[in-house]
Amino acid sequence: PTHRTLAAIKESGKLIVLTRNAPTTYYIDREDSQAGPEFELVIAFADYIGLEVEIIEKDTIKELLDALSQGEGDLIAAGLTETVKRGKQFRFGPTYQTVSEQVVCRRGGARPTKVEELVGLNIEVIANSSYSEGLKRYKDSIPQLSWITNEEEDTEQLLEKVWRKQIDCTIADSNIVSINQRYFPELVVVFEFGKAANIAWAMPK
Numbered sequence: 001p002t003h004r005t006l007a008a009i010k011e012s013g014k015l016i017v018l019t020r021n022a023p024t025t026y027y028i029d030r031e032d033s034q035a036g037p038e039f040e041l042v043i044a045f046a047d048y049i050g051l052e053v054e055i056i057e058k059d060t061i062k063e064l065l066d067a068l069s070q071g072e073g074d075l076i077a078a079g080l081t082e083t084v085k086r087g088k089q090f091r092f093g094p095t096y097q098t099v100s101e102q103v104v105c106r107r108g109g110a111r112p113t114k115v116e117e118l119v120g121l122n123i124e125v126i127a128n129s130s131y132s133e134g135l136k137r138y139k140d141s142i143p144q145l146s147w148i149t150n151e152e153e154d155t156e157q158l159l160e161k162v163w164r165k166q167i168d169c170t171i172a173d174s175n176i177v178s179i180n181q182r183y184f185p186e187l188v189v190v191f192e193f194g195k196a197a198n199i200a201w202a203m204p205k
Helices: 006-012 037-048 061-069 084-089 130-139 155-163 174-183
Strands: 014-019 052-057 090-092 097-106 124-126 148-150 169-173 187-199 202-204
Touching (some): 037 052, 061 084, 061 202, 084 090, 097 130, 097 155, 097 174, 124 130, 124 169, 130 169, 130 187, 155 169, 155 174, 155 187, 169 187, 174 187
Parallel strands (some): 014 052
Antiparallel strands (some): 090 202, 097 187
């Protein structure tokens, strides 16, 4: 797949941005206008270099990463965590937000306080995520640790599944958790998972 150089992007007059629909990234507001923290950042950047923006929405992190590697867009602006594995495949821009990854369960349900206590629980995380990368790192020292990776749903939907008692716990970024606790106040953060994570835009190498 061919990826456009900055010169080619400027010549086309348009920056093609891959994102996903979520309160922390990009959405259509009540006035039917495009909105969201990522959208505002992208518009400011495009203005600065004199470009229009075309938004392409994808449903999952996997679809975003695949689309970028296939040359479908110029960058991903979707609350993406910079990880070692992703850094081998893509180039990341400057960090613009630092979040912590949190294990989230439901009030009245399971209350693990450390990774070892996730054993035996019904844990689900989104596929191709920094969360599943993190869990894999614990697998050697805790062989009985198991979890499901979900290819179809996003973090917000998994938080709702915890709230609906369909799963025990999931892992999510702190900024996503705090927004979703407004809708699902019974969600509780039981412990911080791993160290702080950097959020940045991803581009082809």
